[in-house]
Amino acid sequence: MRKEWILGAVVLVGACASxxxxxxxxxxxxxxxxxxxxxxxxxxxxxxxxxLALAVIDDGQVAYVRAYGAxxxxxxxxxxxxxxxxxxxxxxxxxxxxMRLVDQGRIALDTPLADxxxxxxxxxxxxxxxxxxxxxYRDLADxxxxxxxTPRMVLxxxxxxxxxxxxxxxxxxxxxxxxxxxxxxxxxxxILLQFAIDNGRRAxxxxxxxxxxxxxxxxxxxxxxxxxxxxxxxxxxxxxxAWNDQGEAQPHDQRSKTRAAGSMDTTIADMARFAAALIDCxxxxxxxxxxxxxxxxxxxxxxxxxxxxxxxxxxxxxADLAAGLGVVVFDGPQGHGFFxxxxxxxxxxxxxxxxARRRCLLLMANDVRAEAGFDELVRFVLGDTGVPFDWEYGDxxxxx
Numbered sequence: 001m002r003k004e005w006i007l008g009a010v011v012l013v014g015a016c017a018s019x020x021x022x023x024x025x026x027x028x029x030x031x032x033x034x035x036x037x038x039x040x041x042x043x044x045x046x047x048x049x050x051x052l053a054l055a056v057i058d059d060g061q062v063a064y065v066r067a068y069g070a071x072x073x074x075x076x077x078x079x080x081x082x083x084x085x086x087x088x089x090x091x092x093x094x095x096x097x098x099m100r101l102v103d104q105g106r107i108a109l110d111t112p113l114a115d116x117x118x119x120x121x122x123x124x125x126x127x128x129x130x131x132x133x134x135x136x137y138r139d140l141a142d143x144x145x146x147x148x149x150t151p152r153m154v155l156x157x158x159x160x161x162x163x164x165x166x167x168x169x170x171x172x173x174x175x176x177x178x179x180x181x182x183x184x185x186x187x188x189x190x191i192l193l194q195f196a197i198d199n200g201r202r203a204x205x206x207x208x209x210x211x212x213x214x215x216x217x218x219x220x221x222x223x224x225x226x227x228x229x230x231x232x233x234x235x236x237x238x239x240x241x242a243w244n245d246q247g248e249a250q251p252h253d254q255r256s257k258t259r260a261a262g263s264m265d266t267t268i269a270d271m272a273r274f275a276a277a278l279i280d281c282x283x284x285x286x287x288x289x290x291x292x293x294x295x296x297x298x299x300x301x302x303x304x305x306x307x308x309x310x311x312x313x314x315x316x317x318x319a320d321l322a323a324g325l326g327v328v329v330f331d332g333p334q335g336h337g338f339f340x341x342x343x344x345x346x347x348x349x350x351x352x353x354x355x356a357r358r359r360c361l362l363l364m365a366n367d368v369r370a371e372a373g374f375d376e377l378v379r380f381v382l383g384d385t386g387v388p389f390d391w392e393y394g395d396x397x398x399x400x
Contacts, residue, residue: 031380047398050243056362057358073249085242090264092351113196146175157183158182161184223273231265350392
């Protein structure tokens with residue numbers, strides 16, 4: 001029988017517990033369902049978004065889940081069980097899974113990934129193992145700094161890689177700064193971590209497909225029955241297409257390869273379960289839960305993208321903003337929080353969580369234009385959180 005974790009225990013640990021508790025005046029009640037529905041309708045009308053799904057977590061419990069609008073150009077309704085593209089929310093689910101592996105003793109945050117492999121990384125031929133799944137690691141043969149990269153560096157986006165190797169002018173993978181020294185968002189780092197897990201030493205419990213590990217350590221125990229890191233044929237019956245910023249409908253990409261950087265298909269109902277688990281530390285040791293959501297590495301850039309932009313002078317850096325593990329952490333009027341977004345040309349997702357009262361708002365849109373209303377919806381449901389959407393989006397919210 002499949003075991004599901006109870007999502008009701010109160011756990012406040014590490015840096016999360018030390019955040020200034022908000023005054024009663026700074027905490028607002030969650031609006032009722034009718035008020036939320038009305039505000040979503042206003043945002044969708046203003047932005048032109050065709051589809052949007054929402055989940056509210058309050059006191060560590062799923063309090064409200066709702067989907068609005070259409071899932072395709074035919075006008076079929078978007079439902080709470082409709083499969084949506086998770087985009088970079090995948091990274092947070094992968095980080096949660098990695099912390100489960102840490103608790104199981106199969107991987108260590110500060111042990112170099114080189115130690116998990118049977119031979120030097122540049123000696124592998126990733127294309128022979130699985131075409132177009134991993135990075136071009138032979139490009140690193142002349143740069144020994146790859147030997148220093150750890151899981152913690154991957155999860156804090158400090159590997160030194162560009163977002164993806166194919167974005168480099170010559171499409172070659174390179175390390176731009178000493179690993180671990182600064183934040184620069186990188187999907188390529190997550191792909192390297194996946195390579196080490198997929199192809200690592202079996203004696204320590206690696207050498208297992210990451211997708212299967214996520215299934216066993218996150219999706220199955222949390223009851224996320226319509227979630228996967230690779231396409232499943234049973235998704236086709238209730239599947240969301242999406243719209244770009246020109247209002248053009250785009251078909252759902254049936255991603256056949258597990259990609260730690262962003263291949264997850266999921267639903268708003270499933271992700272509500274995940275958000276409740278994460279804010280409640282379900283399935284993780286207290287130490288691992290604290291590690292995920294404590295400030296790990298200062299964020300020193302004006303915005304998240306472009307990823308390799310120059311660091312700000314020390315006096316211009318935000319003291320309230322840092323990398324956690326698979327999330328970004330911040331401190332605002334309601335105390336300690338964390339968030340993660342997911343975006344492509346036609347997808348807009350965000351998860352914003354507050355330790356106080358263990359609250360989250362999860363927004364998943366199959367129309368990128370909805371992003372332009374995310375700040376308004378977060379403020380309406382959760383109040384003034386201080387979530388740094390200006391750093392996350394710059395002036396790009398709602399744009400393909």
